[in-house]
Amino acid sequence: MTSPDALPVPPADVLGDDHALAGWLAAAAGDRLLQVREQGLEGRELKDAGDRAAHELLVALLAAHRPDDAVLSEEAADDKARLEADRVWIVDPLDGTREFSEPPRDDWAVHVALWTRGAGDGTTGPGDLTAGAVAQPALGETFTTGAPAVVPPRTSERPRIAVSRSRPPAFVQALATELDAELVPMGSAGVKVVSVVRDVADAYVHAGGQYAWDNAAPVAVARAAGLFCSRVDGGPLVYNADDVSLPDLVVCRPELSEAILAFVARHGTD
Ligand SMILES: Nc1ncnc2c1ncn2[C@@H]1O[C@H](COP(=O)(O)O)[C@@H](OP(=O)(O)O)[C@H]1O
Ligand SMILES: [Mg+2]
Secondary structure, three states: OOHHHHHOOOOOHOOOOOHHHHHHHHHHHHHHHHHHHOOOOHHHHHHHHHHHHHHHHHHHHHHHHOOOOEEEEEOOOOHHHOOOOOEOOOOEEEHHHHHHHOOOOOOOOEEEEEEOOOOOOOOOOOOEEEEEEEEHHHEEEEEEOOOOOOOOOOOOOOOOOOOOEEEEEEHHHHHHHHOOOEEEEEEOOHHHHHHHOOOOOOOOEOOOOHHHHHHHHHHHHHHOOOEEEOOOOOOOOOOOOOOOOOOOEEEHHHHHHHHHHHHHHHHOOO
Protein backbone atom coordinates (compact mmCIF):
# COMPACT_ATOMS: atom_id res chain seq x y z
CA MET A 1 0.00 0.00 0.00
CA THR A 2 1.02 3.57 -0.63
CA SER A 3 0.88 5.27 2.76
CA PRO A 4 -0.84 8.66 2.55
CA ASP A 5 2.17 10.53 3.92
CA ALA A 6 4.28 9.15 1.06
CA LEU A 7 2.07 10.91 -1.48
CA PRO A 8 3.77 13.54 -3.62
CA VAL A 9 2.17 16.98 -3.34
CA PRO A 10 1.10 18.83 -6.49
CA PRO A 11 2.15 22.48 -6.83
CA ALA A 12 -0.67 24.98 -6.24
CA ASP A 13 -0.89 26.02 -9.89
CA VAL A 14 -1.41 22.40 -10.92
CA LEU A 15 -4.29 21.84 -8.52
CA GLY A 16 -6.65 24.28 -10.18
CA ASP A 17 -6.11 23.09 -13.75
CA ASP A 18 -7.31 19.68 -14.98
CA HIS A 19 -4.85 19.64 -17.90
CA ALA A 20 -1.91 20.36 -15.63
CA LEU A 21 -3.15 17.90 -13.02
CA ALA A 22 -3.43 15.13 -15.62
CA GLY A 23 0.16 15.76 -16.66
CA TRP A 24 1.43 15.95 -13.11
CA LEU A 25 -0.41 12.72 -12.12
CA ALA A 26 0.97 10.81 -15.12
CA ALA A 27 4.50 12.01 -14.41
CA ALA A 28 4.18 11.18 -10.68
CA ALA A 29 3.01 7.63 -11.46
CA GLY A 30 5.84 7.36 -13.99
CA ASP A 31 8.40 8.30 -11.31
CA ARG A 32 6.92 5.63 -9.04
CA LEU A 33 7.19 3.06 -11.84
CA LEU A 34 10.85 3.93 -12.48
CA GLN A 35 11.48 3.25 -8.75
CA VAL A 36 9.63 -0.08 -8.91
CA ARG A 37 11.80 -1.07 -11.87
CA GLU A 38 14.90 -0.64 -9.66
CA GLN A 39 13.71 -3.11 -7.01
CA GLY A 40 15.24 -6.22 -8.58
CA LEU A 41 11.92 -7.87 -9.48
CA GLU A 42 11.43 -9.78 -12.72
CA GLY A 43 8.69 -11.13 -14.94
CA ARG A 44 5.20 -11.46 -13.47
CA GLU A 45 6.32 -10.03 -10.10
CA LEU A 46 7.63 -6.89 -11.77
CA LYS A 47 4.47 -6.50 -13.89
CA ASP A 48 2.19 -6.90 -10.88
CA ALA A 49 4.25 -4.57 -8.68
CA GLY A 50 4.19 -1.89 -11.40
CA ASP A 51 0.46 -2.17 -12.11
CA ARG A 52 -0.33 -2.05 -8.39
CA ALA A 53 2.03 0.77 -7.37
CA ALA A 54 0.97 3.12 -10.19
CA HIS A 55 -2.74 2.36 -9.69
CA GLU A 56 -2.60 2.93 -5.92
CA LEU A 57 -0.74 6.20 -6.34
CA LEU A 58 -3.17 7.56 -8.95
CA VAL A 59 -6.26 6.52 -6.99
CA ALA A 60 -4.90 8.03 -3.75
CA LEU A 61 -3.96 11.31 -5.48
CA LEU A 62 -7.32 11.59 -7.24
CA ALA A 63 -9.14 10.87 -3.95
CA ALA A 64 -7.08 13.62 -2.29
CA HIS A 65 -7.39 16.27 -4.99
CA ARG A 66 -10.57 15.45 -6.95
CA PRO A 67 -12.72 13.68 -4.30
CA ASP A 68 -16.02 14.27 -6.12
CA ASP A 69 -14.92 12.70 -9.40
CA ALA A 70 -15.35 9.05 -10.46
CA VAL A 71 -12.42 6.92 -11.58
CA LEU A 72 -12.25 4.14 -14.16
CA SER A 73 -8.91 2.31 -13.91
CA GLU A 74 -7.68 -0.81 -15.63
CA GLU A 75 -6.62 -2.07 -12.21
CA ALA A 76 -9.92 -1.74 -10.29
CA ALA A 77 -13.43 -3.14 -10.61
CA ASP A 78 -15.75 -0.95 -12.68
CA ASP A 79 -18.47 -0.04 -10.19
CA LYS A 80 -20.48 1.86 -12.85
CA ALA A 81 -20.90 4.88 -10.54
CA ARG A 82 -19.07 6.64 -13.34
CA LEU A 83 -22.17 6.35 -15.58
CA GLU A 84 -23.98 8.86 -13.33
CA ALA A 85 -20.95 11.04 -12.66
CA ASP A 86 -20.29 14.39 -14.33
CA ARG A 87 -16.53 13.90 -14.34
CA VAL A 88 -14.69 10.61 -14.77
CA TRP A 89 -10.93 10.06 -14.75
CA ILE A 90 -10.06 7.21 -17.13
CA VAL A 91 -6.61 5.89 -16.21
CA ASP A 92 -4.29 3.14 -17.31
CA PRO A 93 -1.63 3.17 -14.57
CA LEU A 94 0.78 1.13 -16.70
CA ASP A 95 0.17 0.65 -20.40
CA GLY A 96 2.64 -1.70 -22.01
CA THR A 97 3.04 -3.80 -18.88
CA ARG A 98 4.87 -6.44 -20.89
CA GLU A 99 7.51 -3.97 -22.08
CA PHE A 100 7.83 -2.46 -18.58
CA SER A 101 8.92 -5.90 -17.40
CA GLU A 102 11.65 -6.08 -20.06
CA PRO A 103 14.27 -3.46 -19.02
CA PRO A 104 15.75 -1.44 -20.60
CA ARG A 105 12.80 -1.17 -23.01
CA ASP A 106 11.26 2.31 -22.93
CA ASP A 107 7.93 1.61 -24.71
CA TRP A 108 5.56 1.74 -21.74
CA ALA A 109 3.43 4.62 -20.49
CA VAL A 110 1.06 6.07 -17.91
CA HIS A 111 -2.34 7.29 -19.16
CA VAL A 112 -4.53 9.84 -17.35
CA ALA A 113 -7.65 11.23 -19.08
CA LEU A 114 -10.66 13.22 -17.90
CA TRP A 115 -14.14 12.71 -19.38
CA THR A 116 -16.69 15.47 -18.73
CA ARG A 117 -20.47 15.27 -19.13
CA GLY A 118 -21.83 17.80 -21.58
CA ALA A 119 -18.52 18.20 -23.43
CA GLY A 120 -18.22 17.47 -27.14
CA ASP A 121 -20.54 17.96 -30.08
CA GLY A 122 -23.04 15.23 -29.21
CA THR A 123 -21.55 12.62 -31.55
CA THR A 124 -19.67 10.94 -28.74
CA GLY A 125 -22.52 10.34 -26.30
CA PRO A 126 -23.39 12.54 -23.32
CA GLY A 127 -19.85 13.84 -22.89
CA ASP A 128 -16.30 13.67 -24.14
CA LEU A 129 -12.64 13.78 -23.15
CA THR A 130 -11.64 17.23 -21.90
CA ALA A 131 -8.09 16.71 -20.62
CA GLY A 132 -5.43 14.06 -20.75
CA ALA A 133 -1.79 13.16 -20.46
CA VAL A 134 0.50 10.36 -21.55
CA ALA A 135 3.81 9.98 -19.73
CA GLN A 136 6.61 7.94 -21.24
CA PRO A 137 8.72 7.80 -18.07
CA ALA A 138 11.72 5.99 -19.52
CA LEU A 139 12.16 8.93 -21.92
CA GLY A 140 11.39 11.50 -19.22
CA GLU A 141 8.58 12.87 -21.39
CA THR A 142 4.96 13.76 -20.59
CA PHE A 143 2.55 14.86 -23.29
CA THR A 144 -0.54 16.79 -22.18
CA THR A 145 -3.59 18.54 -23.53
CA GLY A 146 -2.64 21.63 -21.54
CA ALA A 147 0.42 22.40 -23.65
CA PRO A 148 -0.45 20.52 -26.85
CA ALA A 149 2.49 19.09 -28.70
CA VAL A 150 3.38 20.68 -32.02
CA VAL A 151 3.75 17.80 -34.46
CA PRO A 152 6.97 18.41 -36.41
CA PRO A 153 7.03 18.30 -40.20
CA ARG A 154 7.02 14.76 -41.55
CA THR A 155 10.54 13.46 -42.10
CA SER A 156 9.63 10.23 -43.88
CA GLU A 157 8.02 10.25 -47.30
CA ARG A 158 7.16 6.58 -46.84
CA PRO A 159 4.40 6.31 -44.20
CA ARG A 160 5.42 4.60 -40.95
CA ILE A 161 2.59 2.73 -39.20
CA ALA A 162 3.05 2.01 -35.48
CA VAL A 163 1.60 -1.37 -34.60
CA SER A 164 1.35 -3.64 -31.57
CA ARG A 165 4.58 -5.51 -30.99
CA SER A 166 2.84 -8.55 -29.49
CA ARG A 167 -0.60 -8.55 -31.15
CA PRO A 168 -0.35 -6.83 -34.55
CA PRO A 169 -3.66 -7.09 -36.40
CA ALA A 170 -3.19 -9.16 -39.57
CA PHE A 171 -4.87 -6.59 -41.85
CA VAL A 172 -2.30 -3.92 -41.02
CA GLN A 173 0.32 -5.83 -43.02
CA ALA A 174 -1.97 -5.70 -46.08
CA LEU A 175 -2.66 -2.01 -45.38
CA ALA A 176 1.08 -1.34 -45.28
CA THR A 177 1.57 -3.10 -48.60
CA GLU A 178 -1.19 -1.02 -50.21
CA LEU A 179 0.17 2.28 -48.85
CA ASP A 180 3.79 1.26 -49.42
CA ALA A 181 4.21 1.87 -45.69
CA GLU A 182 6.67 0.52 -43.16
CA LEU A 183 5.39 -1.19 -39.99
CA VAL A 184 7.01 -0.02 -36.74
CA PRO A 185 6.23 -2.52 -33.94
CA MET A 186 6.29 -1.20 -30.37
CA GLY A 187 4.56 -1.72 -27.04
CA SER A 188 1.87 0.46 -25.43
CA ALA A 189 -1.00 2.31 -27.12
CA GLY A 190 0.17 5.54 -25.48
CA VAL A 191 3.70 5.16 -26.81
CA LYS A 192 2.38 4.45 -30.29
CA VAL A 193 0.25 7.60 -30.27
CA VAL A 194 3.12 9.63 -28.86
CA SER A 195 5.33 8.23 -31.63
CA VAL A 196 2.98 9.85 -34.15
CA VAL A 197 3.10 13.12 -32.20
CA ARG A 198 6.94 12.92 -32.21
CA ASP A 199 7.31 12.04 -35.93
CA VAL A 200 8.66 8.59 -35.10
CA ALA A 201 5.60 7.16 -36.88
CA ASP A 202 2.88 8.68 -39.06
CA ALA A 203 -0.08 6.50 -38.03
CA TYR A 204 -1.20 4.05 -35.36
CA VAL A 205 -3.73 1.47 -36.50
CA HIS A 206 -5.20 -1.12 -34.14
CA ALA A 207 -8.06 -3.62 -34.13
CA GLY A 208 -8.94 -6.86 -32.39
CA GLY A 209 -9.28 -5.67 -28.80
CA GLN A 210 -8.53 -2.81 -26.44
CA TYR A 211 -10.29 -0.98 -23.62
CA ALA A 212 -11.19 2.65 -22.96
CA TRP A 213 -8.22 3.11 -20.61
CA ASP A 214 -5.80 1.94 -23.30
CA ASN A 215 -6.67 4.76 -25.69
CA ALA A 216 -8.56 7.56 -23.83
CA ALA A 217 -5.54 9.61 -22.74
CA PRO A 218 -3.62 8.93 -25.97
CA VAL A 219 -6.61 10.14 -28.01
CA ALA A 220 -7.01 13.28 -25.85
CA VAL A 221 -3.33 14.10 -26.42
CA ALA A 222 -3.51 13.29 -30.14
CA ARG A 223 -6.61 15.43 -30.71
CA ALA A 224 -4.99 18.36 -28.90
CA ALA A 225 -1.97 18.00 -31.21
CA GLY A 226 -4.24 18.15 -34.27
CA LEU A 227 -3.98 14.49 -35.27
CA PHE A 228 -6.88 12.55 -36.80
CA CYS A 229 -8.57 10.06 -34.41
CA SER A 230 -11.48 7.68 -35.08
CA ARG A 231 -12.63 4.07 -34.94
CA VAL A 232 -11.34 2.05 -37.91
CA ASP A 233 -14.77 2.37 -39.58
CA GLY A 234 -14.45 6.16 -39.33
CA GLY A 235 -16.98 6.36 -36.48
CA PRO A 236 -16.44 8.40 -33.31
CA LEU A 237 -14.46 7.18 -30.30
CA VAL A 238 -16.99 7.17 -27.45
CA TYR A 239 -15.67 7.23 -23.87
CA ASN A 240 -17.34 6.49 -20.55
CA ALA A 241 -19.79 4.14 -22.28
CA ASP A 242 -21.37 1.30 -20.30
CA ASP A 243 -19.16 -1.20 -22.15
CA VAL A 244 -15.48 -0.48 -21.51
CA SER A 245 -14.41 -2.33 -24.66
CA LEU A 246 -13.05 0.03 -27.34
CA PRO A 247 -11.35 -2.47 -29.59
CA ASP A 248 -10.03 -0.49 -32.56
CA LEU A 249 -8.80 2.93 -33.57
CA VAL A 250 -6.83 4.98 -36.08
CA VAL A 251 -4.63 7.88 -34.98
CA CYS A 252 -2.69 9.50 -37.79
CA ARG A 253 -1.48 12.59 -39.54
CA PRO A 254 -4.62 14.09 -41.10
CA GLU A 255 -3.40 13.54 -44.67
CA LEU A 256 -3.29 9.75 -44.17
CA SER A 257 -6.79 9.23 -42.76
CA GLU A 258 -8.62 8.96 -46.07
CA ALA A 259 -6.39 6.20 -47.46
CA ILE A 260 -6.44 4.21 -44.20
CA LEU A 261 -10.23 4.39 -43.76
CA ALA A 262 -10.81 3.60 -47.44
CA PHE A 263 -8.66 0.48 -47.12
CA VAL A 264 -10.64 -0.70 -44.07
CA ALA A 265 -13.96 0.05 -45.83
CA ARG A 266 -12.87 -2.11 -48.79
CA HIS A 267 -11.11 -4.96 -46.98
CA GLY A 268 -12.40 -4.96 -43.37
CA THR A 269 -10.13 -5.87 -40.46
CA ASP A 270 -10.15 -9.69 -40.70
N1 LIG B 1 -6.30 -7.81 -28.79
C1 LIG B 1 -6.28 -7.17 -27.62
N2 LIG B 1 -7.22 -7.42 -26.67
C2 LIG B 1 -7.20 -6.75 -25.49
N3 LIG B 1 -6.30 -5.79 -25.15
C3 LIG B 1 -5.35 -5.51 -26.08
C4 LIG B 1 -5.29 -6.18 -27.34
N4 LIG B 1 -4.26 -5.67 -28.03
C5 LIG B 1 -3.68 -4.75 -27.23
N5 LIG B 1 -4.34 -4.65 -26.05
C6 LIG B 1 -3.99 -3.77 -24.92
O1 LIG B 1 -3.62 -2.50 -25.42
C7 LIG B 1 -2.45 -2.02 -24.76
C8 LIG B 1 -1.37 -1.83 -25.82
O2 LIG B 1 -1.07 -3.08 -26.39
P1 LIG B 1 0.17 -3.30 -27.35
O3 LIG B 1 1.38 -2.97 -26.56
O4 LIG B 1 0.08 -4.74 -27.77
O5 LIG B 1 -0.05 -2.35 -28.48
C9 LIG B 1 -2.04 -3.09 -23.74
O6 LIG B 1 -2.49 -2.63 -22.48
P2 LIG B 1 -1.80 -3.01 -21.05
O7 LIG B 1 -0.33 -3.08 -21.23
O8 LIG B 1 -2.26 -1.89 -20.18
O9 LIG B 1 -2.42 -4.32 -20.68
C10 LIG B 1 -2.78 -4.32 -24.20
O10 LIG B 1 -3.20 -5.18 -23.16
MG1 LIG C 1 -3.26 -0.59 -21.38
